[in-house]
Amino acid sequence: MDDDKVFKTLADPSRRKLLDSLCDHNGQTLSQLCAALEMTRQSVTQHLGLLEDANLLSTTRKGREKLHFINPIPLYEVYERWIRKFEEGRLSLLHDLKTQLESDQP
Amino acid sequence: MTDKSASFIYVTYIRATPEQVFEAIIKPEIALRYWGHANVSDDWQPGSTWKHVRASDANVVDLVGTVLENDPPKRLVLNWSNESQQHDPDHTCIVAFDIEPALDGVKLTVTHTDLQPGSGMLAGISKGWPMVLSSLKSLLETGQGFDL
Numbered sequence: 142m143d144d145d146k147v148f149k150t151l152a153d154p155s156r157r158k159l160l161d162s163l164c165d166h167n168g169q170t171l172s173q174l175c176a177a178l179e180m181t182r183q184s185v186t187q188h189l190g191l192l193e194d195a196n197l198l199s200t201t202r203k204g205r206e207k208l209h210f211i212n213p214i215p216l217y218e219v220y221e222r223w224i225r226k227f228e229e230g231r232l233s234l235l236h237d238l239k240t241q242l243e244s245d246q247p
Numbered sequence: 248m249t250d251k252s253a254s255f256i257y258v259t260y261i262r263a264t265p266e267q268v269f270e271a272i273i274k275p276e277i278a279l280r281y282w283g284h285a286n287v288s289d290d291w292q293p294g295s296t297w298k299h300v301r302a303s304d305a306n307v308v309d310l311v312g313t314v315l316e317n318d319p320p321k322r323l324v325l326n327w328s329n330e331s332q333q334h335d336p337d338h339t340c341i342v343a344f345d346i347e348p349a350l351d352g353v354k355l356t357v358t359h360t361d362l363q364p365g366s367g368m369l370a371g372i373s374k375g376w377p378m379v380l381s382s383l384k385s386l387l388e389t390g391q392g393f394d395l
Binding site: 168196199200201214216 | 254255256257258259260356376378380381384385393
């Protein structure tokens with residue numbers, strides 16, 4: 142799968158929300174995802190199609206239900222290619238600093 | 248009854264033959280180059296045991312299980328548990344590797360089921376599979392795995 146497709150697919154906030162929802166609760170049905178995101182069935186179906194096309198989502202059937210699973214492999218490949226390579230150590234320090242400064246707790 | 252409802256499905260497309268992907272899973276000398284571990288079994292036949300041993304020390308066995316199905320180069324199903332929990336069915340999960348031709352290579356699907364929500368195994372495999380499968384893809388496509 143090419144990186145372009147992954148980046149383009151992730152460029153949409155609704156699709157990122159769908160991935161977040163699956164990350165919290167993997168293997169959801171279409172109805173569960175619609176309820177979690179307060180989006181119409183039609184629009185969720187369309188976003189799920191694009192996510193599956195970019196290999197960010199995999200599905201399986203359980204009886205009459207179709208279950209959706211986040212597939213993080215392309216994300217990991219993007220991470221390996223575009224993040225790890227660039228000074229991971231320093232980035233993680235900066236990330237920790239930001240988290241600490243922005244949190245209420247010292 | 249123990250809740251073993253958690254599962255994952257991982258999919259990766261690899262420019263390689265089904266045979267290459269299948270062998271990369273079951274042949275220790277290949278797995279050592281991308282997994283940081285080797286999977287070892289006498290014959291990989293259903294009912295036989297397998298173990299997951301560390302590359303850095305072949306005496307350390309991290310996972311063990313039995314082979315449930317073996318249909319090379321299409322499908323391999325294993326049960327899978329931490330070495331220390333191998334006699335506890337509550338901590339035994341199932342891993343299926345499915346390999347099918349796709350695009351200009353193969354589609355490898357790893358389905359990991361019967362996991363306990365919130366378990367250490369679940370946390371471990373959620374981190375582990377993306378690394379292992381990306382490293383496998385890298386090895387077969389470029390000759391270089393990641394240092395896991």
